[in-house]
Amino acid sequence: MAASGATLTYCKRELMHKIWELLLDEEFMHAYEHGIIIKCVDGILRRVFPRFFTYSADYPEKYALTKFTSEPLANQLTGFFSPQFDIWHNAHVHDVR
Amino acid sequence: MEVDELLDAVEQPCPTSPPPERVIPSTTSGRRRFFPAHFQDFLPSLRTVVPHMPPPVRNPTPPPIVPSPSPSPAPLTPEPIIYATAPDSFGLYRSYTTYPTQDPEAEQALDDVCDAPGLLTEPPCYSKKWWSGFGLLNHATTSKNMYYPFLNITVFRLMDWFYGGSNMKSIAELDALVHDVLLADGFDLEHLRDFSATLEMKHLDLVEDAPGFSAGNGWKESSVKVRLPAERQKHVSEDHAPEFEVSGIWHRSLLEVIQTAFQDASASSFHLTPFRLFWKPNPDSEPERVITELYNSDAFLEEHEKLQRQAKEPGCDLERVVAAMMIWSDSTHLANFGSASLWPMYAFFGNESKYLRAKPSNFSAHHFAYIPSVGHSSFSTT
Numbered sequence: 001m002a003a004s005g006a007t008l009t010y011c012k013r014e015l016m017h018k019i020w021e022l023l024l025d026e027e028f029m030h031a032y033e034h035g036i037i038i039k040c041v042d043g044i045l046r047r048v049f050p051r052f053f054t055y056s057a058d059y060p061e062k063y064a065l066t067k068f069t070s071e072p073l074a075n076q077l078t079g080f081f082s083p084q085f086d087i088w089h090n091a092h093v094h095d096v097r
Numbered sequence: 098m099e100v101d102e103l104l105d106a107v108e109q110p111c112p113t114s115p116p117p118e119r120v121i122p123s124t125t126s127g128r129r130r131f132f133p134a135h136f137q138d139f140l141p142s143l144r145t146v147v148p149h150m151p152p153p154v155r156n157p158t159p160p161p162i163v164p165s166p167s168p169s170p171a172p173l174t175p176e177p178i179i180y181a182t183a184p185d186s187f188g189l190y191r192s193y194t195t196y197p198t199q200d201p202e203a204e205q206a207l208d209d210v211c212d213a214p215g216l217l218t219e220p221p222c223y224s225k226k227w228w229s230g231f232g233l234l235n236h237a238t239t240s241k242n243m244y245y246p247f248l249n250i251t252v253f254r255l256m257d258w259f260y261g262g263s264n265m266k267s268i269a270e271l272d273a274l275v276h277d278v279l280l281a282d283g284f285d286l287e288h289l290r291d292f293s294a295t296l297e298m299k300h301l302d303l304v305e306d307a308p309g310f311s312a313g314n315g316w317k318e319s320s321v322k323v324r325l326p327a328e329r330q331k332h333v334s335e336d337h338a339p340e341f342e343v344s345g346i347w348h349r350s351l352l353e354v355i356q357t358a359f360q361d362a363s364a365s366s367f368h369l370t371p372f373r374l375f376w377k378p379n380p381d382s383e384p385e386r387v388i389t390e391l392y393n394s395d396a397f398l399e400e401h402e403k404l405q406r407q408a409k410e411p412g413c414d415l416e417r418v419v420a421a422m423m424i425w426s427d428s429t430h431l432a433n434f435g436s437a438s439l440w441p442m443y444a445f446f447g448n449e450s451k452y453l454r455a456k457p458s459n460f461s462a463h464h465f466a467y468i469p470s471v472g473h474s475s476f477s478t479t
Contacts, residue, residue: 018321041364047415054423
């Protein structure tokens with residue numbers, strides 16, 4: 001039996017979510033909070049903190065990204081992305097497919 | 098950009114003077130002639146640079162303590178010190194709350210931000226290669242044989258010539274065959290002794306590990322498990338739903354992406370300190386806020402300030418900066434006909450100007466994951 005479109009969308013969304021779990025591993029989350037020291041191209045050591053500002057994705061994956069469970073990222077999603085960079089949070093509202 | 102020019106810009110009072118009028122020799126009768134204004138080419142002038150700003154004040158004077166009668170005293174924050182640049186010829190100026198440790202635009206010229214086939218521009222002083230976006234720093238050394246999957250340089254050049262240009266070879270391409278293949282250094286007839294075009298094409302198809310995805314460059318292959326909902330069937334809980342394993346997910350560490358990007362020569366154009374951009378067309382006008390880039394947006398400023406307020410790492414006095422990641426993921430069709438497609442995830446850095454990011458020859462994108470395509474075949478139940 002072939003899966004319906006809605007089910008496939010669900011699966012793709014789940015897949016996307018799992019891949020983000022792979023990417024936002026423990027090491028990354030540590031760097032998110034404490035930064036990583038990088039010797040920049042001008043020779044100065046700096047503590048660099050990764051932050052996400054925009055996320056542009058195909059339609060089916062969008063919702064997946066509001067499901068992050070980790071605390072700092074979840075905060076960022078709800079606070080930081082709204083209202084100007086409201087891309088992950090409330091993706092359905094701004095969607096203009 | 099000339100050093101003198103830069104110094105001029107530093108010393109010039111605001112706003113910078115208009116470009117000198119073009120002088121045309123007078124007519125024989127002695128009448129002065131003027132160059133028509135509409136032929137005057139307007140070129141955006143050099144931005145004002147940071148060095149003329151006052152040096153950072155190490156110990157800001159504490160604000161006068163005002164006794165607050167309200168029951169909920171707001172935490173006293175010292176008045177932020179503002180470092181402003183002089184306006185450029187457009188009347189635009191930058192206003193920093195943190196003294197910038199580098200000025201990425203100081204060395205920038207018009208040529209760095211424009212890109213069109215008809216424009217004669219200087220090549221950038223640093224140039225990235227197409228493979229840098231995949232984390233490949235040592236492309237040539239990734240495989241033992243530089244010409245892999247071809248046996249030698251002659252076969253490689255021949256195949257490169259065949260695939261380059263159009264399918265219908267032109268006179269120019271015949272020229273290229275002679276000069277770039279037959280007359281090139283290292284051409285050897287011996288190399289072509291057992292040459293077979295079909296076999297070479299097969300070699301191309303059989304390349305096992307695409308050089309972009311080798312473990313040496315930080316790429317990992319992973320698989321994840323996805324719970325499958327079955328239509329018209331109920332499970333006790335999500336844990337009871339059947340699992341489907343999706344394998345072949347190639348990805349690399351986001352931290353590595355950041356590290357490579359910040360160490361690359363192109364990072365000299367990264368804005369690490371966000372600022373507010375203002376427009377003040379003449380000295381009397383009220384400054385108007387202008388938002389043109391991520392690094393002069395409120396979102397970046399807020400995040401930067403939050404970071405500065407955050408408790409320092411013990412024993413660490415390094416400057417704290419934001420790596421502003423902008424993520425894209427969209428599946429891309431690779432061919433006009435057929436189903437070849439990729440679903441990449443890639444990042445740009447908002448620290449870099451949109452004009453530089455938008456220049457394809459800059460290779461500013463950093464790829465960090467490839468999602469296997471899953472379709473009806475994968476998720477259909479039997």
